[in-house]
Amino acid sequence: MIGVVVRLRYIDRIRAIAILCMVQVHTAAIIPPEGISVGHPIAFVSAAIGGMAAPMFVTISGWGIYRSAIRRRKIADNGISSWMYWIIPRIIILTICQLLVNSALSIDRGGRFDWMTPGVLTLLALASIIGPLMVYLTKKQRFSMMLIFMISPIIIGDLNGNDLYWSERVSSIGIEEWVERLLLNGTYPALPWLTxxxxxxxxxxxxxxxxxxxxxxxxxxxxxxxxxxxxxxxRIPWALTEGNAILTFFPANTMFILTSSIFVVILFRILGGEEISGGEPFGGDKMSWLEPAGRLSLTVYVVHFILLGIIAYEMQNQPRLEIYDAFLLTILHTSIWIPLSIWHEKYAPTISFEELLRKFN
Structure with a gap:
């Protein structure tokens, strides 16, 4: 029946894993423990989790944007005005969410971002613009576009901001530099993250x-x-957040994009289980506790940054925590979103950014 949306449980689980991993790595960045250097095993594990979190989050968002655009094409007028009604609310809501995140974790308050820094949510806003275009492309054309974006760091060379400091990557002076951060050399630029x-x-x-x-x-x-x-x-490091390595996150190079893409596909295959063919997802009902967090991933993304912003402000000029305390707080802040999401779904399901977006679906 056209218009009826059947949710795939494994998709919500992937969303949940992605957002919880992002919460973990963001928390670890705000409250790093004393004595942990970049080369420490704990730092490597944290970076690995963060390195997979964003690709999972953006891929699952691309999955959702494409399916939503397909549904829109089937049930609505395909004129420009109809598509604008689908696109513009997404751009506005996602951009507002990005500004909320940036303001909550502003550099001026002990955070990490400039208030108008383009980020992962402005990337998704940009992806919403190309969503209607994707439904008119063949599979081969979309695969070709994916490969082009994947190798784009090689094509654009130094334009990817390889020599930028973090303070430069998260700031922009004027509209021209803001567009550069959005497309080329910000934290999540279109080239190559649209891959x-x-x-x-x-x-x-x-x-x-x-x-x-x-x-x-x-x-x-x-x-x-x-x-x-x-x-x-x-004797070159295989992976670093930034610097001289085979894989780098800031800026994301081609090998990082390729590697994370492969592992994202593998994760989809594993968690999908038999659900694609009408059976149960991997883990059956035993992993159903993850699903509410997946259905609330955008809201969790925004709200957890607000909480981290408060923590960052209070911890300014304070000594770093001991490893045990920092680890405990990181795990607590990551895991608390699971019961909160279950509570939200039971008592306040209509109050979320997801529900706001759904009204324009």
């Missing part, structure tokens, strides 16, 4: 054509293995 939006659209279409996914995953894993061997023999 994951197109990846999400391809995962949606490939759900019944797993042979193609298997081939892509195998080739990707071979490339990743070669990069690890090269890293070992050349």
């Amino acid at each position: 994951f939006i197109f990846l999400g659209s391809l995962i949606d279409e490939d759900k019944e054509n797993l042979d193609n996914q298997n081939m892509v995953v195998k080739v990707g894993l071979i490339i990743i293995a070669i990069s690890m061997i090269y890293s070992f023999y050349e």
Whole structure:
């Protein structure tokens, strides 16, 4: 029946894992423990979690944008004005959410961002603009676009802001520099992060054509293995948040985009279980406790930054916490969103940014 939306449980679980991983890495960044350097194993694990969180979050958002645009095309007028009614509210809501995040964790208050810094939510706002275009592209065309965005760091070279300090990456003077941060050299610039939006659209279409996914995953894993061997023999770090390494997050290079894309596809395959073919997702009902957090991922993203902003403000000029205390607070702040999401779904399901977006779906 057209217009009836059936939620896939494994999709909500992936959303939940993505947002909880993002909460973890953001919390660890705000309250880093004493004595933990970049090369410490704990720092590496935290960076690895953060490195996978954002690709998961953007890919699952691309999955949702594509499916929403497909539904819109089926049930509504395909004229420009109709699509504008679908696009503009998303741009406005996501941009407002980004401004809330930036203001809550402003550099002036001990945080990490300038108030108008483009971020992952402005990336999703930009993706909403191309959502209607994706539904008119063939699978091969979308795959080609994904590859172009994936190799875009190689194409644009130094324009990706490889030499920028963090303070420069999260600030912009004037509209021209703001657009540069949005498209080229911000925290989540369109080049190359739109790769994951197109990846999400391809995962949606490939759900019944797993042979193609298997081939892509195998080739990707071979490339990743070669990069690890090269890293070992050349004594170059395989992965760093930023700096000289095979994989870097700031700015995101091609190897990082490729590696995280492969692991995102693998995660989709694992958590999907048999649900795609009408069965149960991986874990059955045992993992259903994750789903409410997945259905509230945008709201959790915004609200957890507000809480972190308060913590950052209170901790200005304070000594770092001991490892045990910082670890405990990080785990507590990450896990608390699971029961809060369950409570919200039971008692206040209509109060969320998701519900606001749904009104324009």
